[in-house]
Structure formats: C-alpha cells, structure tokens
Amino acid sequence: MKTFFSRVALVVSIFSGASAFATEGGIAMDTWPSDRGHNPASLQNGARLFASYCIGCHGADLVRWNRLQEIGLTDAQIQQYLIFGNQKVGDTIRSPAVAADLKRWFGKPPPDLSVITRARTSAGHAGTDYIYTLLRGYYRDSSSPTGWNNVAYPNIAMPHVFWQEQGPRETRIEFSEARKDPKTGAVQHMSVVTTYDPHGMSTRTEAPAASHSHEGISYSFKPLNAEHARQFDSDAADLVAFLAFITDPTADKRVRIGVWVLIFLAIFTVIAWRLNAVYWKDIH
Secondary structure, eight states, X not given: OTXXXXXXXXXXXXXXXXXXXXXXXXXOOOOOOGGGGGXXXXXXXXXXXXXXXXXTTOOEEEEEGGGGGGGTOXXXXXXXXXXXXXXXXXXXXXXXXXXXXXXXXXXXXXXXXXXXXXXXXXXXXXXXXXXXXXXXXXXXXXXXXXXXXXXXXXXXXXXXXXXXXXXXXXXXXXXXXXXXOTTTOOEEEEEXXXXXXXXXXXXXXXXXXXXXXXXXXXXXXXXXXXXXXHHHHHHHHHHHHHHHHHHSTTHHHHHHHHHHHXXXXXXXXXXHHHHHHHHHTTXX
C-alpha cells in the first residue's frame, strides 16, 4: 500500500458498462448505491482506496484519523494500514505532499476532500451521485493533455488514477440538438456521435435525427472486460461511501438518537394524555 505515490503523483484536481442520458444542463448523474454508506466493510474498503489513491495529493483536514474507529477500525489498524509517514491516529487526515510543491507543479493545490460530497451537491443532483459518476466517467482521449477525459467533468485536469483497476473500454458520446437554418428558418434535429476506442482515438459522425429526439448528451461505455469493470464500479461506490462518511461522520449516530427521541416523545405523549384524563375526571 505504501508504494501508491508513484501512481498519484500526477493528480491535479478533484477528482463498466454504464450509460446515461441528459437533457440540457449536462449529463444525468448515475445513482450511487446509498446502502454502501451503512456497510462497515464498504466503508473500510473505501478508506483503503482513499489511503492508496487519493491521499497522495488530497487531504481531509477537518477529520481525524481516529474518527475511523466509527467504521470498525482499531487504532492499530489505522496506524498500520492507512497512515503514511509519521502521522498519529489523533492527527487530522493530511496529505504528505507539500502544498507549495503541489501548487507549483499543478498551478493550484488539489482540494481538500473533507466535505467534498456536500460541496458537490446541487439542486439537480446529490454530491455522492456526482462523485460516483465522476469516478466512473473517465475515458481515453488522445487529444487531452493527460490522455484522459470525463463525461461528468469535460476537460478535467486530473488523470484517471484508477485506470488499471477499471480496465480499457470503448466510449460513445452522442450530442443531440435542434439546429435552425439561418436562411429558411427550418429546424432540423441533428445527432453528433463521437466514439473513442480504448486507446483514445476518436471517430465522429453526424446525421439527422428524428424530430422527437431529446436534446442533450448521452453516453455509453463498452468495457473489454465486464467483470473487471463491475469490480471497479463496486470499489468506486465504496470510495464514495467513505467520502460521504467523512463529510458527516455523525450522521448515523444522529439518526439513531433521533429514533429514540421520537420513541420517548411518543411514550411520554401517551402517559401525559392518560395523566391529564385522570387529573380532570372528577372536575365537572
């Protein structure tokens, strides 16, 4: 695990046979399997992935390592398997990289991931869905400076650090739009399809589309090894679960407390109602 820095030295910013379609405003986000957020094994695997692939450039300065006790890890396990360098379990989760070096290498420091799922939440989608789509949305693009692109974040600066885990795949991106002829005023629906092979070489076709076609962008991936891609999708879901956990580590505890509070209030309401009836029964 400690050799992961050679893989992540190029990481710049925040961050399967999947497909999606969106109307105007960008692509549709994949739905993150939220049950992973309540599964200790998934959360622990997500912590492993974070320590192996993310922390080389990204920290989580608002969270301490010992917070991971809440996902079933002991201090000894945290120290041995997750912490790199001389950090202690009581320290905040910091990247060992020097911020000044990262800024000099990449133009700006990579963002802290302490509250990334909340920061990426918008009116149109949950932050967990966005990060899940982003992690799974990489494809080879030979025209990109890094050799990679992303359906959720076009022209993303961060290369695909999980490319070996996900495996090669073909990508098909279709852009549908209605074009108005400036001379005749006639509206014609067009479909522009760009296909990227596993090496990032692209081919582009353009053809008329049906008049009832939706405007927007659709995409699909064709992995060369479907089983390999499914395992990566599972790991991506676990990593998002961990990022969601560190964004709000006390969420499950608050829910449990809230349930007991509601039960207490329900019981107290019944008792108070019966006491009120007893108190007023002889008063006419």
